[in-house]
Amino acid sequence: MTDRPNSVLFVCYLNSIRSPMAEGLMKKRYGRSLYVQSAGLASGEIDDLMVAVMAEKGVDMSEHHSRTLSDLGDTNYDLAIAFTENAAEAARALFEGTNTVVETWLVPDPTAGSLDVRAMMNNYRAIRDFIDNRLARRFGEDIVE
Secondary structure (H helix, E strand, O other): OOOOOOOOEEEEOOOOOOOHHHHHHHHHHHHHHEEEEEEEEEOOOOOOOHHHHHHHHOOOOOOOOOOHHOOOOOOOOOOOEEEEHHHHHHHHHOOOOOOEEEEEEEOOOOOOOOOOHHHHHHHHHHHHHHHHHHHHHHHHOOOOO
């Protein structure tokens, strides 16, 4: 499906790795052609490894501030994409009775597994690339501004 909505919200647990990655990648791909935000079920700290692997793709996430669903002032989104089952449940509850479509893209937590920095960086890169490829398949060609 390549229908591109006007507004997208990415939802995860802490809004510190997966959902900010998706927000940054979506903004890089489609620029100002749509409104993109991310939020979590709880508020986390900015993740330095996420910032590093996003910088490798030319996306500066160093100023990202984690926010929760309850922090959102605007809940008028065309599409919400949740990266965990819990995030999907919360998004469905938040958008119940609205026209917002909620999709679930189960994406593993890159912090799971080895604590070796090299292995963790590879996990983060794999998650970043998985999300980026999924965005391209779902929303089509990039928009050059």
